Amino acid sequence: MGRDTPLLFDPPSDVLLRLYDGLLSAYGEQPWWPADTPFEVVVGAVLTQNAAWTNVEKAIDRLKARGLLSLRAILDCESAALADAIRPSGYFNVKATRLRAVCEFLHAQGGLEVFASWGQDAQRAALLGVKGIGPETADDILLYALDRPVFVIDAYTRRLLQRHGLVAGGETYEALRGGFERALPADVHLYQQYHALIVMHAKHVCRKSPLCARCALAATCPGAG
Ligand code: SF4
Known part of the structure; x- marks a missing residue:
């Protein structure tokens, strides 16, 4: 693959859904986004x-x-x-x-x-x-x-994907967003919850220095230390 070839992200649906189920079991539904309007x-x-x-x-x-x-x-x-x-x-x-x-x-x-x-x-x-x-x-x-089924990518998402061995690390924003949206049903609630759960997980457990010993995903995470 040449240096300028964009890195692809085409994860199987079941892998992303399993990850979501694991996060949801660990943290429950998230009250996100906190705003009145x-x-x-x-x-x-x-x-x-x-x-x-x-x-x-x-x-x-x-x-x-x-x-x-x-x-x-x-x-x-x-x-x-x-x-x-x-x-x-x-x-x-x-x-x-x-x-x-x-x-x-x-x-x-x-x-x-x-x-x-x-x-x-x-x-x-x-x-x-x-x-x-x-x-x-x-x-x-x-x-x-606006309740549109668009998957938000942030640094927490990249970290989680990398630790799960799903990305190499240099994928573009659009490659990652497209990968999630192709693999998952276009469901606003699912996308809202998934992103919120990733934020919750990355802030409290899968931190820069991850707390793998207390992580609910450790059994299936290749990055578990
Ligand atoms: S096992 Fe460790 S690296 Fe893997 S998701 Fe949990 S905290 Fe992150």
Whole structure:
């Protein structure tokens, strides 16, 4: 295989479903995404870039307390005030610009409710065209705000797949997303739960230094130490 040949990811369905069942048995159904409205999910998807969720929650609480958690309020807000409100999430100046860009985009389409009625492929392409919105953020929005069957890939997903010997490590985001979506039924609840379970598992057990001795997947994991 040449150096530039993209690495493929085409796992058998039963392997991914077994992994899901193992995670679900270990942790149960996850209350994810924690948000009161789809718009709050959009905001959280931007704020969670390079940030711990606890800090995102603080930023969202500040937006709520200052009356800024709406499309109109964010568009009308001074940049400095918006950046200050989301300060706990880190990179607050960059994120304020990104939040405003998403809000301007949604406003131009007639609002989130109108955008929600678009076809999934058009939604994804349009979100990826918004400055500062990469595939993970776009797919967070699609899956958790708009209930679209799009599989979210993050660093936790890559780690779990690698430790289970399912990837080499250099696969692209799209290769991994496509592999999950080809192997699994297009089921929004399944995708929402699967991603949430991976996050739970990677944060608490399959950490950078994995806690294999207490892992429910250890019997079938080739990376178990
Ligand atoms: S056995 Fe270890 S490496 Fe494998 S999933 Fe569990 S914690 Fe991760």
